[in-house]
Amino acid sequence: GAVVSQHPSRVICKSGTSVKIECRSLDFQATTMFWYRQFPKQSLMLMATSNEGSKATYEQGVEKDKFLINHASLTLSTLTVTSAHPEDSSFYICSARDSGAGIYGYTFGSGTRLTVV
């Protein structure tokens, strides 16, 4: 089946630095990828929709300049948390939709646990 690879799985960074998270579709092309954030004991909340070759669409309340998304190819989207602060510590999960599989094609990465100290 479709596989989405997400790296790194865990990262600890100092406050004020930037962190890049990669999301790759391994065996299918994904024109659309999604980035979610999950705080402890809470549900997944959509942050942004990443579209190949165009600007990402951000959900209300998500800072575009803080969470930079780049979807440069049909198999790779990156999320960069810029000038990270402790309140950005969270679990970030990407998902990709296999364009050829219609609405059934959502596959999730294994997530990235970000801790900002």
Place this chain on the structure above:
Amino acid sequence: GIQVEQSPPDLILQEGANSTLRCNFSDSVNNLQWFHQNPWGQLINLFYIPSGTKQNGRLSATTVATERYSLLYISSSQTTDSGVYFCAVPIWDNNDMRFGAGTRLTVKP
């Protein structure tokens, strides 16, 4: 937008017990998925189930689309079933998925 509500929020079971998790949604949907999030955060897709009933081993799910709810049944629970169970609705027009708040299941040996 569409609302997705899950119940109960927390569930503690003794190993071997059966359980039913519920997902209500506020509008018509063309699909629904159940996920299990393990303690490491990985989301495992359990079922795509827009309507009807599906079974996979000790798990089964039923969606009654006309009444806007879905049920996930876990039989003969095991400690490895512990984790959070989410239902999610793909929103075709918006091209994303809306998640319920989840049911946190703890199965004790």
